[in-house]
Amino acid sequence: MEKFIYLFRGGENHAYNAMESEKAQKNMQAWMGWMQSLQQKGVLAGGEPLHPTGKHVQGSKKVVTDGPYAEAKEMVGGYLIVQAKDINEAVELSKGCPIFEEEGNVEVRQIQKMEM
Amino acid sequence: MVDHLFRHESGKMVAVLTRVFGFANIEQAEDIVQDTLLKALEVWKWGKVPDNPQAWLYRVAKNKAVDLIRREKLKYKIEHEFAPLLKSEYSLVPSMNEMFRENEIKDSQLRMMFACCHPSITIESQLTLMLKTLCGLSTKEIGNAFITNEDTIQKRLYRTKEKIREEHISLDYPGAYNMPARLDTVLKALYLLFNEGYNSSHPEKLIREDLCEEAMRLTILLTENPKTNLPHTNALLALMCYHTSRFGARLDDKGFMVLLKDQDRTQWNKFLIERGNDYLNRAAVGGEIHEYHIEAAIASVHANTKSYETTDWGMILQLYSNLFNRTQSPVVAINRCIVLGEVKGYDAAIAELEKIKGFTNNCYYNTSLGEMHLKAAHKKEAANYFQKALELTSSHAEIELITRKLHLC
Structure with a gap:
């Protein structure tokens, strides 16, 4: 089994306004349902939603600027880590993600094992 | 009102949170519930009790649990x-x-029942753990119920929790193969819990009724889930209903015991008798007959008969004989002999009672022999047996009852 990370971009910000509207409630339920299905398959290994604001630290002078520095739809809104046989299986598993109904996307990347 | 709410809700919350944290972390679940109840006492004291106190308690407990997982995620x-x-x-x-x-709360409570009644835990510890975690009784109340001190109960709980960790007992349902045996262990524990309340000579009536009520509540839960709603579960519940229906008639105004023969049957609780009949009907599906079926059937004959004199003793004798053949229990044998007295005469009962070996130092055995001799008008023998029985009990209610009998000899 290999580990893969899903990077979520765009879509709703469920972590932030989770309880505010019926739509957000529905959205949260959809995510919960998807995550439950991953858990039941035994492939869910972790992950967190991210706060929409942050800081950006850059350069040898460590210049700090306010984030987000990208447009909302390009910003990483959260990540999950799953276990899968290979990238194809990881991609298949990602297709159940509710983010596709929210005009968002998932970047699937394999976690690199560092050689000794 | 608040007291009962707290007790029941605390049992539910401990079951749920123990499922969240895992059985090995049951103390953390108990701590959160304790904190939640304290907070409720504190807040409710100043304002009024919220409209939905249950939802209030759950919200506080959930928040505390979420905080704990966030804070010490890795430790857990x-x-x-x-x-x-x-x-x-x-x-x-x-x-x-x-x-x-x-439905998840109920599921957690069921899982908790199976875990508390794990076969590697001794029966007294099973009952103690159930009363503490599922019924929300304090260690003081449990000590009181079992006529022992708080310290003993605390030590017992501590050892039981150690055992849970050592044996890696989880809150998983037993698999299909183990289910029947594990359910029997749970039913047995509930049966004993009920009897502890029903038969104990505890001076406080309230505590005894509490134990019976808790045992019934948990048995009802078992009938609400298809996995555990088996015929003998219903038979046990029917038995509990019949017995409980007599609660009001078992003691007189002064708190003295009133025997079945002398009870005012109009005081028997009709609602509970009807519930008993319902559950016994539900227990009658499938071919298997369990001891609980027979015991419930005996209780049913009494509950549905208008007077002692019109009791169908022949039927009851048959049921007792059947029960004795299955259990070989000396207590059942004694009960059977008393019924035999009503069917075949008291001399026959005395002869049968004398055949029971190894029970001569049992209070109930001696009062039974005394009673049969008294009915057969052998006053001298009756007095001897009652005298012996008097030396074998320390219960006030029993001493009082036997003394009254002695006066008749």
Whole structure:
């Protein structure tokens, strides 16, 4: 089994306004349902939603600027880590993600094992 | 009102949170529930009790549980199947909400029952743990119920929790293969819990009724789930209903025991008798007959008969004989002999009672022989047996009853 990370971009910000509207409630339920299905398959290994604001630290002078520095739809809104046989299986598993109904996307990347 | 609410809700919350944290972390679950109840006492004291106190308690408990998982996530070795959902902020709060839904609460309580009644835990520890975790009784109340001190109960609970960790007892349902045997262990524990309340000579009536009520509540839970709603579960519940229906008639105004023969049957609780009949009907499906069926059938004959004199003793004798053949229990044998007295005469009963060996130092055995001799008008023998019985009990109610009998000899 290999580990893969899903990077979520765009879509709703469920972590932030989770309880505010019926739509957000529905959205949260959809995510919960998807995550439950991953858990039941035994492939869910972790992950967190991210706060929409942050800081950006850059350069040898460590210049700090306010984030987000990208447009909302390009910003990483959260990540999950799953276990899968290979990238194809990881991609298949990602297709159940509710983010596709929210005009968002998932970047699937394999976690690199560092050689000794 | 608040007291009972606290007791029942605390049992539910401990079951749910123990499922969330894992059985090995039961203390953390108990701590959160304790804190929640304290907070309620504090807040409710100043304002009024909220409209939905249950929802208030659950909200506070959920928040405390979420905080704890966030704060000490790694320390908690939450290892059960849905642990990954608790470890991500995406699903932590929704998972917690889901666990507090009504059907999940009931599910947690059932799992908890099976875990508390694990075969590797001794029966007295099973009962203690159930009363503490599922029924929300304090260690003081449990000590009181078992006529022992708080310290003993605390030590027992401590040892039981150590055992749970050593044996890696989990809150998983037993598999299909083990289910019947594990359910029997649970039913047995509930039967004993009920009897502890029903037959104990505890001076406080309230405590005895509490134990019976708790045993019934948990048995009802078992009938609400298809996995555990088997015929003998219903038979046990029927038995409990019949017995409880007589609560009001068992003691007189002065708190003295009134024997079945002398009880005012109009005081028997009709609602409970009808419930008993319902459950016994439900128990009658399938071909298997369990001891609970027979005991419930005996109680049913009494409950549905208008007077002692019109009792169908022949039927009851048959049931007792059947029960004795299955259990070989000396107490059943004694009861059977008393019924035999009503059917074949008291001399026959005395002869049968004398055949029971190894019970001569048992209070109940001696009062039974005394009673049969008294009915057969052998006053001298009766007095001897009652005298002997008097030396074998320390219960005030029993001493009082036997003394009254002695006056008749």
